[in-house]
């Protein structure tokens with residue numbers, strides 16, 4: 582089969598020219614992303630012939646140099662080994678899906694500005710890849726999807742006369758821990774057909790044989806419930822923090838009292854910004870699925886999204902912020918990550934820019950033109966708000982003269998405001 586001109590090659594033929602195989606075990610669509618790349622690399626690292634297919638040519642070049650374009654522990658050595666072994670390939674050509682036994686889809690599935698699921702990406706992708714799908718292939722949806730999407734996709738393909746089975750096998754890794762969790766977490770596999778479930782088992786066998794079989798709808802809901810469960814847990818801690826603080830009590834002293842040698846409360850999270858590309862939007866997908874009758878999910882959203890506003894409101898009660906310089910230390914959506922998608926530190930910065938004399942930002946892993954070092958931020962700011970509790974910040978020296986807002990309790994003095 583002719584190699585498409587857009588393919589980015591990494592294999593080498595005898596004369597040193599780049600080659601790609603005619604056939605892949607797996608093509609991962611969205612294979613340069615936070616979920617797609619570790620999955621593709623993990624399968625390729627275990628001997629499967631894998632092609633990561635994407636639309637982002639720049640990122641593709643970086644990956645072919647053996648570099649992972651985001652922070653993902655342990656991914657780079659496996660990527661390099663798989664490139665050298667000739668098991669990992671990349672492509673920008675959608676026709677590549679026709680050269681695989683299994684096609685995995687793991688593109689983004691956001692909600693729009695009105696918090697409704699955006700179906701366009703998945704349907705747009707289906708329209709462009711359907712002509713290249715080959716009878717007998719297995720199509721695995723790995724993106725987190727609006728419930729019913731798997732069945733709908735199967736119907737569309739049936740209508741187009743494609744004899745392709747669709748299964749839903751959600752990704753459940755936490756960014757940064759993908760390489761470890763891909764081989765330690767059980768895989769949820771969703772299909773009504775025993776033979777399709779058997780193919781899913783075979784697909785994930787190099788990673789894990791611990792597999793839970795579900796119907797597609799059950800698997801879709803299991804994924805959304807998982808993320809929404811975490812989101813509501815964070816909201817409970819954040820609501821308790823605000824409640825305690827409003828009544829003049831130190832939340833972190835209470836948190837310690839609740840969790841100290843008391844197993845039933847041990848899982849209670851600390852307060853902090855519950856953000857990122859998944860939890861919020863998945864709670865909203867679930868709400869949309871239930872005709873917006875999802876009071877717990879909406880309440881969690883209001884609590885979590887309201888935390889930056891709350892902190893600023895409390896500061897305003899005590900200080901004239903209009904004359905002060907405030908620093909946001911940590912801009913990533915979570916600790917030890919370089920991912921800023923849907924980070925509440927940016928919301929905090931936006932509100933502070935309106936309320937304060939000046940705002941200065943810093944992050945250990947994100948470089949932006951106006952960001953400064955942590956040390957410079959501490960030196961120049963009157964108030965320091967810890968946006969993200971990166972491990973690097975634990976040993977920072979902050980003079981007693983500075984006002985510190987440590988909602989994460991990284992420095993152990995609580996966050997009584």
Ligand SMILES: NC(=O)c1ccc[n+]([C@@H]2O[C@H](COP(=O)([O-])OP(=O)(O)OC[C@H]3O[C@@H](n4cnc5c(N)ncnc54)[C@H](O)[C@@H]3O)[C@@H](O)[C@H]2O)c1
Pocket residue numbers: 610611612613614615616617634635636637687688689690702706723724725726752753754755756858859
């Ligand atoms: N990020 C996480 O920690 C995480 C964890 C579990 C599940 N998920 C889910 O996984 C899915 C992907 O999330 P992500 O964080 O990897 O997103 P991402 O934006 O990092 O990756 C998506 C990739 O898809 C590519 N893409 C977009 N449209 C494409 C198309 N038409 N053809 C080929 N490639 C295309 C993008 O260029 C990008 O590289 C989402 O549904 C998300 O909810 C994410």
